[in-house]
Amino acid sequence: MFNLILFGPPGSGKGTQSEKLIEKFGLKHLSTGDLLRGEIAAQTALGLEAKKLMDQGQLVPDEVVVGMIRSALENNPQAKGFLFDGFPRTKEQSVALDKLLSEKSAAINVVLALDVTEDELIKRLLNRGLTSGRTDDVNEEIIKNRIAEYHKKTSAVADHYKQFDKVVHVKGEGSVDDIFGALSGEIEKRNN
Numbered sequence: 001m002f003n004l005i006l007f008g009p010p011g012s013g014k015g016t017q018s019e020k021l022i023e024k025f026g027l028k029h030l031s032t033g034d035l036l037r038g039e040i041a042a043q044t045a046l047g048l049e050a051k052k053l054m055d056q057g058q059l060v061p062d063e064v065v066v067g068m069i070r071s072a073l074e075n076n077p078q079a080k081g082f083l084f085d086g087f088p089r090t091k092e093q094s095v096a097l098d099k100l101l102s103e104k105s106a107a108i109n110v111v112l113a114l115d116v117t118e119d120e121l122i123k124r125l126l127n128r129g130l131t132s133g134r135t136d137d138v139n140e141e142i143i144k145n146r147i148a149e150y151h152k153k154t155s156a157v158a159d160h161y162k163q164f165d166k167v168v169h170v171k172g173e174g175s176v177d178d179i180f181g182a183l184s185g186e187i188e189k190r191n192n
């Protein structure tokens with residue numbers, strides 16, 4: 001199995017690049033944001049709880065997202081690898097993910113971190129908000145909350161994987177195709 005985390009702040013291009021990477025490398029895309037938005041659309045109890053937090057730019061509790069990932073791993077026993085997008089978002093989620101993968105005799109092979117300046121993130125998210133229908137994208141204050149949550153809680157995920165020498169930084173500004181080329185090159189170095 002080859003498992004990768006596509007890491008970076010909100011608006012760094014994880015979703016955009018994930019679509020291209022899963023196609024090229026035959027990985028299963030697991031985006032906790034997409035899974036949660038699916039729960040909201042289906043109006044489940046979990047979705048209704050999650051929406052309140054997401055609309056404030058806050059993280060959903062670790063147990064909830066780890067549970068969704070556990071089910072997704074169980075439901076895809078044949079996958080040749082997973083691309084995690086928007087997960088893990090806390091140190092605790094990282095530890096839980098490593099444990100779930102170790103039960104499958106697997107591990108995270110690489111963390112690809114997209115680097116984008118804060119001004120560019122805000123610009124992209126406000127722009128995405130014009131068409132995405134995402135209620136967390138419309139207001140600059142909520143966007144700033146999300147970026148602050150990222151610095152406060154999610155940057156610990158990179159620190160966790162750095163101790164295993166698994167983090168590679170890639171410039172997340174420039175054309176979508178150039179960034180895709182850089183990410184693909186890093187995967188090819190490790191996936192053979």
Ligand SMILES: Nc1ncnc2c1ncn2[C@@H]1O[C@H](COP(=O)(O)OP(=O)(O)O)[C@@H](O)[C@H]1O
Nearest residue numbers: 009010011012013014015016124128174175176
């Ligand atoms: N290389 C890029 N240059 C400019 N805009 C981009 C680039 N990659 C993605 N975007 C735009 O930025 C926004 C956020 O991208 P997205 O893939 O949804 O990020 P994330 O999943 O990390 O939040 C989207 O509106 C997307 O169209």
Ligand SMILES: [Mg+2]
Nearest residue numbers: 014015033086
């Ligand atoms: Mg996304």
